[in-house]
Amino acid sequence: MSNVTTLNPQRRVIQPRCDIREEEGKIFVNLEMPGVQKNDLSIHVENQELIIEGKRLDGLEAGRYLLRERRLGDYRKTFTIDDTVDTDKIEAELASGMVTLTLPLKAAVQPRQISIKQK
C-alpha cells in the first residue's frame, strides 16, 4: 500500500462504489463520489497502483439530525494496474459527483485481426 495520501488522516475514509468494464481496448471505471468538486479530486499512478482520492468539503450540518443515512467522509480507492494499461493516457472526468476514468490498454495487448492469405 502506498503511504502517499493527500487526505486528512483524521477523517473517515469511504471506499466509493464503482463499476469496471472493458470495451474496445479501453477500461472504464465509474466511481460514485457525491459532494466532491474538481479541485478536490486527485488521481495518480504510483508503483502500479492507481489511486483515486476525493476530498468532501461538506460535513455535518449544524442542525439537529432527525434522519441520518448519508455516510460522510473523504473518498479513497486504489486499484492495482499492470503494464497492459497505458498509464500516460489515462483520462478522468467528473460530472455531478460521478467520476469516470478511461484507461486505454496498450496496443500490444489488444486483439489484432490477422488477415489470412489464400493461395
Place this chain on the structure above:
Amino acid sequence: MAIMRWNKTSLPDPFDELDRLQEEMNRLFGLTFRPDSTGIFDRSEVPAVDLLEEADKFLVLVDLPGIEKQALELTAAPHVLTLRGERTGTKGGKNSKSRVYRDETWEGSFQRTISLPEGADVEKVSAELNDGVLRIEIAKKAELKPRQISVVAK
C-alpha cells in the same frame, strides 16, 4: 415507471422477518429515529437521505451521484416530500462486446418519500443540486420559529 426494481435476492430471507419485527417493536416503544418513510415504493436501492432541523428551517440532503437536474422530480404535499428520479447512462449502455469486471452502482428509477415534521411549510421549499448532492430547504411555519420578545422595563 418501473415501480419496483427487480431484486436479486428474491428468495425469502428469514432475517427479513426478524428485521420487520424489530422495526415494529421499535416503533411500538418509540425507539425509532426514522420517520415512517418505508412504503411499497421504497426499495433497498434508494439514495441516502439526511433530514435536519435548524432554527428557522428544515434541511434535506440527498446524495445523488450521476443524476442530472432534468432527471429529478420533487413534489411537496402537506407533511410529505416526494423525490423521484432516474439514473441512466452511467453504465455506458448495453453493449454485448463489453466485459464487466465490477458492477456495484445501480441504474434505473427510484422514488423516495420523506415524512416532514410538524411545522414544515411545504409552500416554501427550495432545492439545489450541486456535485451530486441535492439540498432541499423547507421553511418553518412562522408560529414555530423562535421569536425574540423584547422586555420593557418600567
